[in-house]
Amino acid sequence: MEYTKPLAKLIEYFQKLPSIGPKTATRLALYVIKMSENEVANFSNALLEAKQKVSYCKTCFNMSCSDTCEICSDNSRNKSIICVVGETKDLIAIEKTNEYKGLYHVLQGLISPIDGIGPDDIRIKELLYRINQNDIKEVILALNPSVEGEATSLYLHKLLKPFEIKISRIAFGLPVGCELEYADEITLAKAIEGRVII
Amino acid sequence: MEYTKPLAKLIEYFQKLPSIGPKTATRLALYVIKMSENEVANFSNALLEAKQKVSYCKTCFNMSCSDTCEICSDNSRNKSIICVVGETKDLIAIEKTNEYKGLYHVLQGLISPIDGIGPDDIRIKELLYRINQNDIKEVILALNPSVEGEATSLYLHKLLKPFEIKISRIAFGLPVGCELEYADEITLAKAIEGRVII
Numbered sequence: 001m002e003y004t005k006p007l008a009k010l011i012e013y014f015q016k017l018p019s020i021g022p023k024t025a026t027r028l029a030l031y032v033i034k035m036s037e038n039e040v041a042n043f044s045n046a047l048l049e050a051k052q053k054v055s056y057c058k059t060c061f062n063m064s065c066s067d068t069c070e071i072c073s074d075n076s077r078n079k080s081i082i083c084v085v086g087e088t089k090d091l092i093a094i095e096k097t098n099e100y101k102g103l104y105h106v107l108q109g110l111i112s113p114i115d116g117i118g119p120d121d122i123r124i125k126e127l128l129y130r131i132n133q134n135d136i137k138e139v140i141l142a143l144n145p146s147v148e149g150e151a152t153s154l155y156l157h158k159l160l161k162p163f164e165i166k167i168s169r170i171a172f173g174l175p176v177g178c179e180l181e182y183a184d185e186i187t188l189a190k191a192i193e194g195r196v197i198i
Numbered sequence: 199m200e201y202t203k204p205l206a207k208l209i210e211y212f213q214k215l216p217s218i219g220p221k222t223a224t225r226l227a228l229y230v231i232k233m234s235e236n237e238v239a240n241f242s243n244a245l246l247e248a249k250q251k252v253s254y255c256k257t258c259f260n261m262s263c264s265d266t267c268e269i270c271s272d273n274s275r276n277k278s279i280i281c282v283v284g285e286t287k288d289l290i291a292i293e294k295t296n297e298y299k300g301l302y303h304v305l306q307g308l309i310s311p312i313d314g315i316g317p318d319d320i321r322i323k324e325l326l327y328r329i330n331q332n333d334i335k336e337v338i339l340a341l342n343p344s345v346e347g348e349a350t351s352l353y354l355h356k357l358l359k360p361f362e363i364k365i366s367r368i369a370f371g372l373p374v375g376c377e378l379e380y381a382d383e384i385t386l387a388k389a390i391e392g393r394v395i396i
Binding site for chain 2: 002028029047050181
């Protein structure tokens with residue numbers, strides 16, 4: 001006997017999510033059956049709503065419900081500094097330190113030839129366009145200290161050099177091999193504070 | 199900055215699921231935003247459908263889309279044996295062995311005073327009713343070898359004794375393939391206690 005069809009289908013969907021294996025997927029699906037009808041309806045709605053409403057800021061590619069994200073439209077922020085991150089979750093991690101008051105640029109990925117992700121697959125040209133169009137004084141590279149992050153940093157450094165702006169990289173206060181998303185706030189704040197000119 | 203509202207809401211819903219902490223919830227929600235609209239719609243639907251269609255078999259309380267589950271309505275099965283399990287997932291685990299061809303009874307929980315779950319909160323009276331109404335020859339107790347499982351087994355044993363049917367319990371002992379040296383003391387003690395004459 002297998003799980004009854006609607007349940008099997010739900011298990012299958014949970015299994016498509018990252019880090020969810022067949023056993024966790026089953027546990028989650030069985031839990032859903034035990035939730036109240038109201039809760040399940042809300043959960044189901046939240047999925048649709050998040051997908052429908054959340055898109056990307058047209059300037060920095062942060063996740064946003066409008067064309068310009070909260071950060072880009074915040075006039076109190078220093079618009080002459082751009083911090084380049086790989087993903088929105090990295091941006092959130094930096095925001096939590098309360099240490100940085102400039103703008104961001106979310107690359108939406110890192111260069112990773114092994115996964116078939118080249119420079120044109122991430123938001124690099126949009127970054128160059130921003131730097132060209134605006135009075136940018138500094139670009140901070142805040143990419144994961146991984147092979148992909150390093151490769152992307154190097155590539156960006158080469159591209160940005162001709163602009164004659166300050167280019168910095170967050171300090172390796174981060175333990176190498178960890179993921180930016182999981183770094184504790186203090187370490188991350190130190191890394192921003194101790195950025196070095198490259 | 200926090201995640202934009204629809205995203206924060208989705209993270210919150212994921213976090214309500216068992217074994218999903220804030221970081222995993224965030225990872226899952228961000229993944230959902232990257233899924234295609236179609237996939238998200240399907241996932242959202244699967245949730246609703248599973249909740250709406252799946253309920254419980256009126257006889258054995260296995261999860262089922264109809265009043266009588268596949269197992270209870272399968273005439274090839276031996277209807278004089280009932281295997282008592284705690285949850286549907288335990289039933290599925292036993293079914294996967296292809297070893298057992300009788301019926302089941304899903305208690306939908308185990309007695310656990312610490313969680314406020316008493317004998318009346320699980321499907322014990324329904325089990326007694328089934329035994330009373332049908333010609334049952336054997337009841338196999340297949341509950342988790344935990345404090346709650348043991349307590350429930352003991353309680354059921356006391357209740358079932360007057361029926362003068364065979365009452366058995368699945369064997370506790372060394373898992374096949376393990377090494378005796380590494381088995382924990384309690385398992386090893388159970389294995390010695392439950393030794394069989396050869």
